[in-house]
Structure formats: C-alpha cells, structure tokens
Amino acid sequence: MSDVARAGSIEPGSGQLTADVDATHGLDLYRRMQLIRRFEERVYLHYLQGELPGTLHQSQGQEAVAVGICDALRPTDWITSTHRPHGHALAKGVDLRAAMAELYGKATGCCGGKGGSMHLGDPSVGMLPAIAIVGGGNTVVTGLGLAFKLMRTDQVAVCFFGEGASNEGAFHEGLNFAAVQHLPIVFACENNLYGASTPFHQVSLVPDVATRAVAYGVRGEIVDGMDVLAVREAAGRAVAEARAGAGPVLLECKTYRFAGHSRGDVKGYRSREEEVLWKERDPIVRLRARLAATLDAGVLDDMDAQVEAALDDAIEFARQSPLPRAEDALTDAYATVISGGSAS
Amino acid sequence: MTAAEAPVVGERRLTIAEALREAIAEEMRHDEKVFLIGEDIGVPGGFGGAFGVYLGLTEEFGHDRIIDTPISEKALAGAAIGAALMGMRPIPDLQYADFLFECMDELVNQAAKMRYMSNGKLSVPLVLRCPVGTANRGAQHGQCPESYFVHVPGLKVVCVSDAYHAKGLLKSAVRDDDPVLFFEHKLLYGSKGREQAGGMDLTAHVPEEEYFFPIGKAVVKREGMSVTVVATHMSLYRSLAAAEELAQDGIDCEVIDPLTLLPFDEETIFASVRKTGRLVIAHEDTLTGGWGAELAARVAEECLYSLQAPIRRVASHDVPLPVAPVMEQTVVPSQARIKAAIQRCCEG
Ligand SMILES: Cc1ncc(C[n+]2csc(CCOP(=O)(O)OP(=O)(O)O)c2C)c(N)n1
Numbered sequence: 001m002s003d004v005a006r007a008g009s010i011e012p013g014s015g016q017l018t019a020d021v022d023a024t025h026g027l028d029l030y031r032r033m034q035l036i037r038r039f040e041e042r043v044y045l046h047y048l049q050g051e052l053p054g055t056l057h058q059s060q061g062q063e064a065v066a067v068g069i070c071d072a073l074r075p076t077d078w079i080t081s082t083h084r085p086h087g088h089a090l091a092k093g094v095d096l097r098a099a100m101a102e103l104y105g106k107a108t109g110c111c112g113g114k115g116g117s118m119h120l121g122d123p124s125v126g127m128l129p130a131i132a133i134v135g136g137g138n139t140v141v142t143g144l145g146l147a148f149k150l151m152r153t154d155q156v157a158v159c160f161f162g163e164g165a166s167n168e169g170a171f172h173e174g175l176n177f178a179a180v181q182h183l184p185i186v187f188a189c190e191n192n193l194y195g196a197s198t199p200f201h202q203v204s205l206v207p208d209v210a211t212r213a214v215a216y217g218v219r220g221e222i223v224d225g226m227d228v229l230a231v232r233e234a235a236g237r238a239v240a241e242a243r244a245g246a247g248p249v250l251l252e253c254k255t256y257r258f259a260g261h262s263r264g265d266v267k268g269y270r271s272r273e274e275e276v277l278w279k280e281r282d283p284i285v286r287l288r289a290r291l292a293a294t295l296d297a298g299v300l301d302d303m304d305a306q307v308e309a310a311l312d313d314a315i316e317f318a319r320q321s322p323l324p325r326a327e328d329a330l331t332d333a334y335a336t337v338i339s340g341g342s343a344s
Numbered sequence: 345m346t347a348a349e350a351p352v353v354g355e356r357r358l359t360i361a362e363a364l365r366e367a368i369a370e371e372m373r374h375d376e377k378v379f380l381i382g383e384d385i386g387v388p389g390g391f392g393g394a395f396g397v398y399l400g401l402t403e404e405f406g407h408d409r410i411i412d413t414p415i416s417e418k419a420l421a422g423a424a425i426g427a428a429l430m431g432m433r434p435i436p437d438l439q440y441a442d443f444l445f446e447c448m449d450e451l452v453n454q455a456a457k458m459r460y461m462s463n464g465k466l467s468v469p470l471v472l473r474c475p476v477g478t479a480n481r482g483a484q485h486g487q488c489p490e491s492y493f494v495h496v497p498g499l500k501v502v503c504v505s506d507a508y509h510a511k512g513l514l515k516s517a518v519r520d521d522d523p524v525l526f527f528e529h530k531l532l533y534g535s536k537g538r539e540q541a542g543g544m545d546l547t548a549h550v551p552e553e554e555y556f557f558p559i560g561k562a563v564v565k566r567e568g569m570s571v572t573v574v575a576t577h578m579s580l581y582r583s584l585a586a587a588e589e590l591a592q593d594g595i596d597c598e599v600i601d602p603l604t605l606l607p608f609d610e611e612t613i614f615a616s617v618r619k620t621g622r623l624v625i626a627h628e629d630t631l632t633g634g635w636g637a638e639l640a641a642r643v644a645e646e647c648l649y650s651l652q653a654p655i656r657r658v659a660s661h662d663v664p665l666p667v668a669p670v671m672e673q674t675v676v677p678s679q680a681r682i683k684a685a686i687q688r689c690c691e692g
Pocket residue numbers: 082083084132133134135161162163164165166192194195196261383415417438439443446
C-alpha cells in the first residue's frame with residue numbers, strides 16, 4: 001500500500017502510522033531497525049580491527065524486512081535464516097549480548113562459539129541456527145510447518161531467503177510441498193537484486209520472485225522492502241493467513257544491501273548511481289521522517305543513544321567473555337557422546 | 345627453507361591459484377570444447393570465482409565459454425555432465441566443496457555410472473574443482489569431503505597441495521575421459537596461506553614450457569628411513585614441519601603426498617612402508633571412514649609383515665566444524681598432533 005493510500009485510512013493527527021501501528025509501536029520498529037544497522041556497522045569495524053574471527057555477510061539496508069516480518073510474529077513462532085542472519089536474529093529476539101559474543105567466538109555466544117556469524121540462532125526465541133547453504137531453509141521450514149499442523153498448534157514458521165535462492169531446486173520443492181500440505185509458512189524473499197556478484201536479471205527471466213507463486217497455487221505478494229510499515233502490514237496479512245490454515249504465502253520484499261556481499265567485496269559489479277538511488281530509500285531514514293511528524297526529535301535521539309549504549313554494553317560483554325574451552329569442540333555432535341572418532 | 349630448495353634466480357614461482365588459472369587458460373586455448381560453468385565466475389566487476397582463480401579469463405575467452413549460472417548446483421552439475429556426454433569438456437564450479445551435497449545425485453548416480461551403464465560407449469569428461477578446508481567459516485563452509493567420493497566407482501579424486509602439481513594435474517584432469525573431482529585447500533591458494541601455514545613459501549616453481557603430471561601418481565616430498573607419513577593439503581605441510589622438528593630427535597620421516605586418492609598410487613606407499621616399517625596417515629577429513637582408513641587397510645593387507653608398529657591416523661575429530669578458532673584448532677590435525685602420532689608410531 002502506498003503512503004498516500006495508507007494515510008487515507010488513518011485519522012490525521014491521531015498518531016497512528018497505519019491501522020495496526022501507532023506511534024509507540026512505530027518507535028519500537030525504529031529502535032529495532034536502528035539496532036540492526038548500528039550492530040552491523042560496529043561489528044564491521046571490529047572485524048576490520050581483527051577482533052572477530054571468520055567472515056561476515058551484513059544486512060545494512062535490509063532492516064525493514066527483518067523487523068517488519070518478525071514484528072508480525074509471536075515469540076512461539078519460528079524463523080529460518082541464511083548466511084546473512086544478523087538482522088533476522090536481532091529482530092526475532094536473540095539476546096544482543098549473546099549474538100555479539102557469538103560473532104566474537106566466545107563461550108557466552110548464543111551457539112557457544114560453535115556457530116559463528118553464519119549460524120547465528122537461538123531455539124529459545126524460535127530461531128534455528130542460520131543455514132548458510134543457499135536454499136537450505138526452504139525445505140527444512142516445511143517440516144516446522146508440518147509439525148505445527150500435526151501437533152495442532154497455531155504456530156507459524158517464516159523462511160527468510162534471498163532472490164538468488166529462488167533458483168535452487170529447494171525453493172521450488174519447499175514451496176510446492178508447503179502448498180499441497182497447506183502448511184502455516186510464510187516464505188519471505190529478500191530480493192536485494194544480487195546473489196553475491198550476480199544480478200538477478202541475468203539468472204531469471206522473471207523479474208519478480210513472487211510471480212513464481214502462481215506455479216504452485218499459492219498467493220504471492222510484492223512489497224516495498226524499504227518501508228517497514230508496508231512490510232509489517234503485508235506480513236501481518238500473510239502470517240494471519242498461514243496461522244488460519246489458508247496455506248503458505250510467498251512474500252517478496254524488494255530491498256537492497258548497502259554493504260558488499262561479504263567482507264572485502266569492492267562491489268565492482270554494480271554502479272555507484274544505483275547505490276545512491278537505493279540509499280535514498282533508506283528504511284530507517286524514512287521511518288524516522290514519518291515519526292518526526294508526531295514525535296519530538298528528542299525522543300528519536302534518545303532512542304539512538306539507547307541503541308548505542310546497548311551496543312557498547314554488548315561489545316564489552318563479548319570482549320570480556322571467556323573463550324570456549326578447546327574440549328568443548330568435541331561435545332554436541334550427538335545427544336550422548338559415542339566412543340571412537342578421535343584416534344591419535 | 346634449506347639452501348638446496350632456495351629458488352634459482354629467474355625461476356618462475358607461482359601460487360596455486362595462478363597455476364590453476366594458467367592450466368585452465370592453456371587447456372581452453374588447446375581445445376575449444378573446454379569451457380567453464382559456475383556461480384559468480386565471470387560477472388563483470390565480480391569475483392572471478394569464489395577464490396579469484398578465474399580473474400582475467402573472461403577477457404580472453406568471453407562469456408560463451410565462461411558461463412555464469414543461477415545458484416542451481418543440481419542444474420549446473422547436470423548441465424556439465426550432459427555436455428560432457430555430448431563430447432564437451434566442462435569445468436564446473438560450485439564455489440565450496442560443501443555444496444557438492446547439492447548435486448550428489450548428478451555426481452554419484454549419473455556422472456559416475458554413465459560409462460558403465462552404456463557398456464563403455466559413453467564418457468563423462470569433466471573436472472569439478474572443489475575448495476575445501478577449515479578457515480573459520482564453520483560447519484557448512486569448511487568441510488573436507490573427499491572421502492565420500494573415494495567411495496564412488498567411476499569417479500577420480502585428486503587432492504593438490506602445491507602449484508607445480510596443481511597445474512600438471514589439472515591439465516591431465518581436463519584431458520582425462522572420466523569425471524575428476526579436484527580438491528584444493530582454501531588456505532593454500534596464495535599469499536594468505538603463507539602466514540596461516542606457518543610462514544612457509546607456498547609458491548612453487550612452475551616451468552614456462554607445457555607439462556602434465558599423471559593422475560594416480562604419488563610424490564615423495566621428503567625422503568627418510570624411520571617412518572612413512574602420508575598426508576594431503578594443510579596436513580602435508582604440518583607433517584613436513586613436524587618432520588623437520590623430529591629430525592633433530594633422530595626420527596627421519598619420509599613424507600609422501602598421494603596427490604590422487606582415487607585411483608590410489610599404492611605402490612609408492614607400499615615401497616616406502618617396506619623400507620621404513622612404520623606408517624602415519626594425516627588428513628583434515630574426519631577420521632571415521634576417511635580415506636586414511638582405506639589406505640591403512642590396504643597397507644595392512646599387503647605390508648603387514650613389514651610393519652614394526654601399529655599404523656596411526658591423524659584426522660579431524662568426528663564432529664562438525666566449530667567457528668571459534670580455539671575449538672577449530674582442536675578439531676583439525678595440528679602439527680603437534682601429527683608430531684605426537686609420529687613419535688608414538690616410532691616408539692613401538
Ligand atoms: C548451495 C550454495 N551454493 C552457493 C553458495 C555460495 N553463496 C553464498 S551466498 C550466495 C549468494 C546468495 O544470494 P541470495 O540468495 O540472493 O542471498 P543474499 O546474499 O543476497 O542475501 C552464494 C552463491 C552457498 N552458500 N550455498
């Protein structure tokens with residue numbers, strides 16, 4: 001829904017941003033997007049300074065998707081994520097300190113240092129360890145939905161994936177399977193135009209991933225992924241449908257990653273002009289402008305300061321946390337330790 | 345580096361990445377049926393493959409022969425196999441060996457079996473390059489899955505660890521009429537590997553003139569009389585470093601790089617074991633069912649009475665890979681672990 005159409009249904013001066021989102025709620029969406037943005041920016045800095053092991057795939061620019069969709073979920077709902085999971089994790093409620101410590105490879109991390117950036121997650125808040133195999137979540141998520149259906153709970157599962165993943169067989173098999181089983185799943189595609197260096201138009205003659213829903217008899221919808229209120233609204237509908245047993249929905253969020261694919265990507269495959277164009281649609285700047293109409297600028301600045309303080313605390317926590325013990329590497333492959341497997 | 349190994353002035357030294365690029369370019373010039381197909385390999389302004397091996401090739405060979413694909417491993421492996429069946433010589437690329445599992449059916453049920461099912465009428469000449477090895481990337485981006493494929497009749501499995509053999513073997517693989525999986529370690533590609541491999545110079549002399557190195561032949565990297573050590577990739581370099589340390593204690597290691605795991609050059613290993621009477625095997629693949637187990641079994645079958653001590657294997661422990669460096673270093677075979685295994689083998 002466009003801003004104009006949305007404004008039409010809202011009482012002017014009421015402080016409502018949309019039918020579902022009032023100013024307080026909007027401020028919370030802002031806080032969470034800002035937290036993700038600053039998390040990514042600060043983590044990158046510390047990565048460059050050599051504090052974090054491994055690699056990083058970051059989500060600056062895509063915050064509205066993670067926050068808008070997870071906001072429509074209950075704590076008991078589940079998500080699957082990808083090699084680019086930081087935003088999804090924070091939006092679903094993975095503890096900030098535990099997420100940061102995981103990136104630092106510390107024992108206090110949400111995966112005890114075993115997972116790292118690409119496998120961030122926490123079952124206690126409904127997030128599987130992120131799956132770094134492109135399309136890996138698209139089939140596994142159907143099992144989550146199947147379990148909810150068989151156990152007659154009213155939980156919903158969301159599968160986050162990129163447009164690049166929509167060319168994997170797993171995308172097609174997962175969507176069709178979920179469709180014929182009427183599973184309570186939202187397939188949330190973050191179409192940021194590039195899979196690593198490859199532009200989507202080079203690998204799909206269909207520009208909109210949502211179009212592919214037709215092939216499987218499910219509802220597909222395209223939403224402006226740079227507008228958190230639009231994402232929230234579309235996600236609210238999709239999640240409600242899935243929860244009501246009306247089957248899966250394929251929700252495509254048009255978005256852009258401001259940073260490179262992974263650390264060290266100089267982005268030679270896209271133009272600076274294109275980047276500027278998308279920067280102008282920065283979801284955080286846009287929501288801030290909307291909120292500034294009803295809220296005091298001081299409130300938003302305070303919120304920024306709170307976010308910064310929370311990140312200071314999390315980084316300090318991660319730095320001070322103990323490393324895992326070397327022998328911790330050998331636990332958790334099985335429920336109970338089996339013998340053998342470590343000769344010499 | 346000892347004086348004897350120091351590069352001769354004017355000697356041409358390349359990294360593995362450079363040697364692979366050169367081999368591919370030469371083979372593409374030699375035979376127009378050779379082509380590349382994979383993810384992010386030729387996008388303008390892109391990466392030249394996940395590890396930069398293809399940088400510059402599109403300029404020479406164009407997008408007809410360097411084909412960027414969707415992220416569709418099943419389709420790209422299937423396309424490579426189908427084209428190979430029609431007489432082309434594709435070099436498909438999946439970025440990381442971990443993603444081989446996306447196209448196991450194509451590799452194991454189709455590529456490996458077409459020659460046999462057709463009673464020898466068909467060939468699947470392709471080379472699938474597979475980067476392996478831990479580098480703080482965790483459970484799904486650091487595996488060494490070579491042993492899965494050693495179990496598949498119809499495939500050939502190569503593991504290269506230096507630029508000279510990388511080039512010679514890749515050229516042989518491209519001209520081979522059977523499907524070859526070509527495993528390369530991510531930490532050994534170029535200069536970055538140097539620090540991580542303990543300051544060794546990982547470039548090697550690669551002659552200007554064309555040469556081939558045969559599939560199925562091992563090389564003795566260091567001659568010795570006390571114990572035979574067979575190792576690949578990072579474990580090879582750690583074994584060589586351990587061998588230097590042990591030389592001071594009077595343990596004289598013979599270190600062998602098998603280079604091809606399938607078909608395996610048994611004779612070189614058997615001859616060495618008959619000389620030394622002791623065998624240690626080191627690989628970064630996990631222990632149980634790893635190729636070291638197969639080699640140990642063959643040595644036990646053929647050289648048992650030459651052995652003076654039990655065979656020792658050093659491998660990654662049987663767990664997935666953790667990210668935190670302190671844990672990762674525990675899982676993969678370290679120089680210390682290899683050294684201890686050699687010492688133990690020499691005690692008996
Ligand atoms: C099965 C598989 N193939 C290839 C890769 C390597 N890879 C990692 S991310 C990526 C691009 C993914 O693009 P997309 O799905 O659009 O997600 P985005 O990176 O844009 O978030 C690729 C090719 C992988 N991780 N898994």
